[in-house]
Amino acid sequence: MGLLLLEALGALLVLVLIVWWTMFSGRRGGERARQDEDSPPPPPPPPGA
Template sequence: MGLILLEALLALVLLVAIVWWTMFSGRKGGELPPPQAPAPPPSAPPVPVTKAPPPAPIND
């Protein structure tokens, strides 16, 4: 019984170590600052929208 509890404790410690490693071992300065909003694109004249022709009928 004690061996099973020891094994479960070891598995829990290993799980916590893996989670800790993946969460906190990346960037040295912490998280990156939020990205700046991109500059709006230069204004261009609107593009006219054309309607596509209807599909050709299928003859069997």
Template sequence: MTLILLEALGALLLLLFIVWWTMFSGRRKGELPPPPAPESPPAGGAEGEGARKPDSRSN
């Protein structure tokens, strides 16, 4: 019975160590800054957003 309790305690300590390691072992200076937002393409034209040009290779 004591052996089972010791094994359960060891498993609990291992679980707590894994959780602690994953939470607090990050980068030293914190998270990286977010990447700059991509520039949006120019809007407009008669085609609209959902329209596609016909493929000249399909004919």
């Protein structure tokens, strides 16, 4: 019984580490600003293109 609890605790620890890694392992300065947020949208293509 104790071995099952130890294994469950280990699996929970692995799950918490995976979630922590995916949440907080991004870029140090945050996400880069997207190029299209700073510039106006491109003009529509000409008709028939």
